[in-house]
Amino acid sequence: MLDIQNLRNDLAAVATRLATRGFVLDTAKFERLEAERKTIQVRTQELQAKRNASSKQIGFAKSKGEDVTAILAEVANLGDELKQAETQLSGVLAELQALLEVLPNLPHESVPVGASEADNVEVRKVGSKPSFDFAVQDHVSLGEGVGGLDFETATKISGARFSLLTGGLARLHRALAQFMLDTHTDQHGYTETYVPYLVNAASMRGTGQLPKFEEDLFKVPFGLPEQNAVEVAKIQSTGASSFEGQQKNFYLIPTAEVPVTNMVRDEIVALEKLPLKFVAHTPCFRSEAGSAGRDTRGMIRQHQFDKVELVQMVHPETSFAALEELLGHAETILKKLGLHYRVVKLCSGDIGFSSSTTYDIEVWLPAQDTYREISSCSNFEAFQARRMQARFRNAQGKPELLHTLNGSGLAVGRTLVAILENYQQADGSVLIPEVLRPYMGGLEVLRKI
RNA sequence: GGAGAGGUGGCCGAGUGGUCGAAGGCACUCCCCUGCUAAGGGAGCAUCCGGGCAUAAACCUGGAUCGAGGGUUCGAAUCCCUCCUUCUCCGCCA
Numbered sequence: 001m002l003d004i005q006n007l008r009n010d011l012a013a014v015a016t017r018l019a020t021r022g023f024v025l026d027t028a029k030f031e032r033l034e035a036e037r038k039t040i041q042v043r044t045q046e047l048q049a050k051r052n053a054s055s056k057q058i059g060f061a062k063s064k065g066e067d068v069t070a071i072l073a074e075v076a077n078l079g080d081e082l083k084q085a086e087t088q089l090s091g092v093l094a095e096l097q098a099l100l101e102v103l104p105n106l107p108h109e110s111v112p113v114g115a116s117e118a119d120n121v122e123v124r125k126v127g128s129k130p131s132f133d134f135a136v137q138d139h140v141s142l143g144e145g146v147g148g149l150d151f152e153t154a155t156k157i158s159g160a161r162f163s164l165l166t167g168g169l170a171r172l173h174r175a176l177a178q179f180m181l182d183t184h185t186d187q188h189g190y191t192e193t194y195v196p197y198l199v200n201a202a203s204m205r206g207t208g209q210l211p212k213f214e215e216d217l218f219k220v221p222f223g224l225p226e227q228n229a230v231e232v233a234k235i236q237s238t239g240a241s242s243f244e245g246q247q248k249n250f251y252l253i254p255t256a257e258v259p260v261t262n263m264v265r266d267e268i269v270a271l272e273k274l275p276l277k278f279v280a281h282t283p284c285f286r287s288e289a290g291s292a293g294r295d296t297r298g299m300i301r302q303h304q305f306d307k308v309e310l311v312q313m314v315h316p317e318t319s320f321a322a323l324e325e326l327l328g329h330a331e332t333i334l335k336k337l338g339l340h341y342r343v344v345k346l347c348s349g350d351i352g353f354s355s356s357t358t359y360d361i362e363v364w365l366p367a368q369d370t371y372r373e374i375s376s377c378s379n380f381e382a383f384q385a386r387r388m389q390a391r392f393r394n395a396q397g398k399p400e401l402l403h404t405l406n407g408s409g410l411a412v413g414r415t416l417v418a419i420l421e422n423y424q425q426a427d428g429s430v431l432i433p434e435v436l437r438p439y440m441g442g443l444e445v446l447r448k449i
Numbered sequence: 450g451g452a453g454a455g456g457u458g459g460c461c462g463a464g465u466g467g468u469c470g471a472a473g474g475c476a477c478u479c480c481c482c483u484g485c486u487a488a489g490g491g492a493g494c495a496u497c498c499g500g501g502c503a504u505a506a507a508c509c510u511g512g513a514u515c516g517a518g519g520g521u522u523c524g525a526a527u528c529c530c531u532c533c534u535u536c537u538c539c540g541c542c543a
Contacts (some may be wrong), residue, residue: 009503009504037499038499038500041498041499041500041512042499042500044512045498045499045500045511045512045513046511048511048512049510049511049512051524052511052524054523054524055522055523055524056467056468056524057468057523058467058523058524059466059467059468059523059524060467060468062467063467063468071523072523075523076523078523079522248533268496270459389497393459397459397477397478397494399495399496
């Protein structure tokens with residue numbers, strides 16, 4: 001969430017910066033709501049002050065045994081007016097909040113301005129493309145060739161966009177996750193974290209998935225069955241205010257970013273504990289709404305995939321240094337695996353909703369003859385922290401919003417794809433990168449069956 | 450799932466309708482005294498949001514917040530309802 005002070009003080013500048021990411025801010029609406037808010041809030045607070053003063057008087061008078069009927073008469077008709085003002089105020093505040101919640105973050109000034117993916121800026125290339133003196137296969141035929149990659153059965157069990165791994169491939173998948181976790185905990189100073197995969201709406205709101213991107217999530221109803229509008233109205237007409245609590249939803253996490261970052265929601269972290277660095281290996285669930293027809297072959301785009309996620313909560317002054325550091329941590333994995341990749345700085349039109357600055361790491365996939373995203377590392381500055389009220393106590397002892405960052409280190413499924421394609425041999429077997437062999441019981445190659 | 454007890458500031462904890470945003474303690478900050486591994490005295494010390502204010506800080510002033518939401522009342526931390534959540538015991542369970 002953006003700082004509302006920012007919008008109040010310099011609405012035009014905010015609108016201009018949001019425009020660079022293709023977002024049109026309805027400034028007229030904001031100004032109207034803000035003006036309404038101001039008058040109504042001032043009036044409401046005046047009425048409240050009046051009521052509070054009178055009530056205090058009554059208490060005071062009563063304690064001295066004086067007659068209070070005169071004061072009581074005075075406040076008698078204040079009630080309705082106040083109630084009306086309060087209702088109006090909460091209505092305007094809710095509207096403002098709704099407007100604010102769907103505003104994306106401001107791109108950092110260092111972010112290149114651009115409209116789409118095509119305007120992203122390549123930062124560096126690391127390693128080089130492997131050369132093959134035979135016709136390369138893609139990961140699907142390689143996986144089926146060495147045995148253990150089975151989309152047909154996955155489709156039977158669940159449907160499209162799921163995969164099933166068995167045997168050596170399943171172990172390689174596990175080996176990758178273990179290797180990544182070990183590297184980040186042993187060498188990069190992250191604390192390993194095991195987190196819930198089902199989270200509540202407040203957590204999704206905190207990191208920015210809700211309210212705007214509900215259709216991208218898997219929602220799991222829990223508790224009482226969902227009521228229809230008529231039933232809801234009936235329940236509410238009985239004066240029950242608890243309707244909300246009787247039926248709720250869980251959401252399957254689309255990334256470990258959600259549960260891990262929300263660890264600090266509504267917390268005030270001691271200064272000396274910063275930076276907080278967590279790593280978690282979790283499955284991720286995405287509905288992939290709107291991506292029908294894209295990447296339908298293979299493991300590139302799935303409803304369920306594993307990812308090792310790096311999350312940091314840092315002092316605002318160090319967040320951009322932390323982003324570079326975190327990006328380096330993700331790159332380390334690719335380097336150790338001997339995979340060729342490039343780092344891309346996303347342009348203003350391509351960065352995610354909550355992000356201020358994002359680097360993507362794209363791994364080389366020979367069969368597709370292209371680079372594919374395998375990690376995304378972002379600094380959210382205070383955007384998520386403001387939504388979550390995640391703070392630290394600064395040197396002056398005052399609570400201040402943290403900066404949050406995260407990045408994939410790495411997407412496990414796509415790393416598996418990259419290894420299959422980059423380490424393939426002429427005979428259809430796949431070499432296992434050396435760093436993974438200890439995790440594979442010493443196995444050096446996945447042989448074609 | 451059943452029974453019971455709780456949820457109050459950074460932490461502990463008092464508070465059953467009225468000068469309560471909240472005693473006391475711990476921690477922290479500043480000052481004084483004393484002097485050397487620590488003691489005494491004093492002061493300050495929740496958060497968020499408005500208005501004064503076009504702007505940073507400061508200041509003045511108002512409002513909201515005692516798990517959440519709703520209700521009763523001139524007035525709610527306190528009474529009522531619902532929900533969430535923690536703990537203890539029992540049951541069930543990987």
